[in-house]
Amino acid sequence: MRVELTLPPGSPFDHLRPGAAGRTTTFFATGPTSGLDVGLNVPIDYCQANPDVMTTCFLHGDPLHAGSLAADGDTVVSVDYDRTVMSPNHLAIGSEVGAVWGAAYQRSSQSLFLAAVLKRHAGFGPLGIGGLYRIDFSSGSPVVSDFIDLTALGIGVGTDPRDVPGEDPPGNGATGNEPARQPHL
Structure with a gap:
């Protein structure tokens, strides 16, 4: 089974983006499962390379x-x-x-x-x-x-x-x- 995380446009969370270390937003699982984790961040919370x-x-x-x-x-x-x-x-x-x-x-x-x-x-x-x-x-x-x-x-x-x-x-x-x-x- 393919599980894909999407955030609907206009939702209160549409400013979130998958982080570089946040794994993927698409998972493959068999049968009932749990522990499918994804990391999200708000890009503007971070600064430029030379602050x-x-x-x-x-x-x-x-x-x-x-x-x-x-x-x-x-x-x-x-x-x-x-x-x-x-x-x-x-x-x-x-x-x-x-x-x-x-x-x-x-x-x-x-x-x-x-x-x-x-x-x-x-x-x-x-x-x-x-x-x-x-x-x-x-x-x-x-x-x-x-x-x-x-x-x-x-x-x-x-x-x-x-x-x-x-x-x-x-x-x-x-x-x-x-x-x-x-x-x-």
């Missing part, structure tokens, strides 16, 4: 102090996965986003979202401890913007125990230890 790899950088000091190294230095950069070009792409500077850690890319809007993080010696961006920032790539060049201030929405994200980013004795033991201070995306 950009993004990382965050941390700068000592207050990035909101104009002219400081922390204000003008890179806080978000990317490089090609295959690293044929060694110089990074500059995506955001300290005065735009401050210290950020949690990151998520939304393919549909071509946007990278970043969450503020409490880090010893590194200051927050314009939205403070509750800041979520967006880097929009839809125009071809990165455009950085304030996205949401979770604190302004009444969401408890903790407090900053430091007087200034470079001098933070209370922050030494708190960084990363309190759930409210960990980035959430």
Whole structure:
């Protein structure tokens, strides 16, 4: 008996495609049988052969102090996965986003979202401890913007125990230890 898997056009699953390692969609079986497995995937869930790899950088000091190294230095950069070009792409500077850690890319809007993080010696961006920032790539060049201030929405994200980013004795033991201070995306 020949068993062939087909997905009807217009069905909620018509975006699925057989994967390279997903075997076949046609089976031959004798009599009653089970265990005919097929692997399907959504092609747009996967990236190109040489994707950009993004990382965050941390700068000592207050990035909101104009002219400081922390204000003008890179806080978000990317490089090609295959690293044929060694110089990074500059995506955001300290005065735009401050210290950020949690990151998520939304393919549909071509946007990278970043969450503020409490880090010893590194200051927050314009939205403070509750800041979520967006880097929009839809125009071809990165455009950085304030996205949401979770604190302004009444969401408890903790407090900053430091007087200034470079001098933070209370922050030494708190960084990363309190759930409210960990980035959430």
